[in-house]
Amino acid sequence: MTERVRFAPSPTGPLHIGGLRTALFNYLYAKKNNGVFVLRIEDTDQKRKVEGSEEYIFDSLEWAGISPDESVKNPGKHGPYRQSKRNDIYKKYVKALLEKKGAYYAFDNAEVLTKARELDEEEKGAFKYNYENRGSFENSLSLSQAETEKRIDDGVPYVIRLWVSPNEEIIGEDEIRNTVRINSSELEDKVLVKADGTPTYHLANVIDDHCMEITTVIRGEEWLPSLPIHVLLYEKFGWEKPKFVHLPLILNPSGKGKLSKRDGDKNGYPVFPIRWKDVFEGYKEKGFLPAAHLNYIAQLGCSSRGEDEIMSLKNIIDEFDLANVQKGGARFDYEKAKWVNQQHIKRLKKEELVSIIKRKRKDLEKSFNDNEIHEIAELIQDRIVLLEDIESLCVMFLESPKKYDEMILQRLEKQDLGELVNKLKKLVENEEISKLKDAVFRFCKNENIGMGVVMQTLRIAVVGTLFGPDIIRVINVIGKYSTLERLKQMKNLT
């Protein structure tokens, strides 16, 4: 049997890092098992729907390189792939459930329930609509059949609730943790169909997973508490249950709660894969390679057997094993995420890096030929942590220094800077630029000046700071003319 998994986000805003990881694990599981990765849009609550979020989900998955095999965009035979289009299906199954006495009508309005809830909270905690009190509410169990039918005919609003019988042991199997056992008396008669006739998550989810022939449900740990409800639903329908996998949550770096948008804002890292409506920057814009981002996320709460932590998507698939998934939540670590990205960049083929650099710095091609850009790529490759660093790393090749590091200037002042710059200028003038290194060595020896001082002076004159790649190689790239110009600019300054 082919494995079928699904990622089922609801389009209520941008997909965040946790969602992306859930999608990733579904994808990995599918690919590892030659299965099918389905994307289902859970838009039963139209009130909460946010324009653009469905597109955003597709765009994010595409950026990450983990697009679904079946979805609204490439439907298979299990459609529709949007829950808002499946209401007829739900209706059919709810009818059957009602007939089997697996569910019942309830007419209680919001005020009644709110009041009951408040009352219970004062006394002992959470209110539950269940076997203990359903007799005192207005529903098809407490009302006569005639009254129930009359109300429905009269158009009195109602919901449909799951009929949970007390004191039964419900067993939920999770693939990465121990069997979850719970007494059904703890459960609530969950609303299955809302007053507007649309299903709640629990109902739609179970029916869809069954109808779409999902074999393994991989979702976040926040769903673990509703597993018993789902198990009950499968049993009442008489359906075979899929396997369940509840992924540990991604926590804030502080460990306090799930990773949140707020936290990302505060600490300066994105929590979304790609830009969301000019409001939030994503990992893409921040300068993460999709493969690197996936690499980091795949290892949050999951260990890899391989000795190398840096892996391509293909490697991640090969190594993927549910047995390696952690049980406890994992804190997000932006420093490590950046390090992984840096490692991926370091391993990029020169051609790939060159094309990224050309894209980021379009003006580079005006001043340099392909060979030179390759050299630039080589000079800066080890220094890029985020792709956005490319911009600043390229500045020294394109412009003469706008300002000079004051501290260094002061330090060098003792050496009669003006004269030294002048001599260097002459040196560059008279030497072949490709042989500059030897020339500088000779110069130091003849003039009896320390190598350090000469190189620092040259560097500060050419790029303005004391950081950066091999200054001789930089000079080779920018050429004799630019170098002389820059030395002249420095000379005028001193």
Next chain:
RNA sequence: GGCCCGUUCGUCUAUCGGUUAGGACGUUAGGUUUUCAUCCUAGAAAGAGGGGUUCGACUCCCCUACGGGCUACCA
């Protein structure tokens, strides 16, 4: 409050009853480099606490503590 899940260096993790508890990020100290980055070497750094079971527990069981999740006609 109730229910559920979890707990190994600061962080991500290895260990599936016998290990000097290993690796990675970060951090500290050296080295390489004209500088910075890279790279190399070394160091500090962990089994929440208490009971069992066992010849022997990080590993199995129980309790406590702590953390997280859920507790909507949201998903």
